[in-house]
């Protein structure tokens with residue numbers, strides 16, 4: 771039997787990883803933004819975990835993703851709330867009423883998530899945003915799933931691609947979001963949203979069930 775992703779476990783693992791790395795995310799955002807990225811996502815994913823713990827009984831994975839996305843939008847004021855909220859809602863809509871989130875469903879879901887982020891924020895690869903981490907992650911996941919790799923390996927490839935994408939933001943000048951106000955002074959720092967995207971994609975690998 772092939773592995774699937776548990777949405778509740780994914781959000782639990784994401785919340786734990788973000789909470790553990792909140793200071794680093796905040797430091798990155800202090801360098802080129804307003805220093806609230808760690809706090810924004812910690813608050814948002816804590817609310818998501820609570821919403822799922824109390825309100826997801828009997829819900830299909832797609833519905834759980836939509837609930838998670840709505841919760842992020844309503845609890846995070848910064849750019850990352852609407853962006854990740856839209857991403858998760860779009861992912862959930864793409865999963866629809868499917869009973870399990872297997873490799874192909876996850877690849878479609880992350881494609882839809884990325885499309886939602888791009889539609890809302892109009893960022894392209896190279897603008898120094900979360901899109902720089904999410905785009906290669908989605909491509910790597912898709913490629914590995916289509917090559918027939920086990921889901922755990924496909925997610926590991928996606929996480930590595932996200933990390934490389936996040937590192938690639940360091941020499942870039944920001945063209946979207948708050949960091950763009952800094953102009954050339956945004957060069958030399960990793961984008962905080964790209965850094966947190968690595969955590970979210972990596973967390974998928976700890977949310978697998980048989």
Ligand code: ADP
Pocket residue numbers: 799803804805806807810811847848849850851853887890891892893898899900901946947948961962963964
């Ligand atoms: P805020 O900038 O409102 O304080 P956060 O600090 O929580 O929000 O999130 C900042 C991150 O959001 C950035 O590092 C970047 O990755 C992402 N971001 C900002 N604007 C956009 C955009 N238009 N498209 C994609 N991502 C964006």
Ligand code: MG
Pocket residue numbers: 799803804805806807848
């Ligand atoms: Mg910020």
Ligand code: MG
Pocket residue numbers: 804806848849
């Ligand atoms: Mg802010």
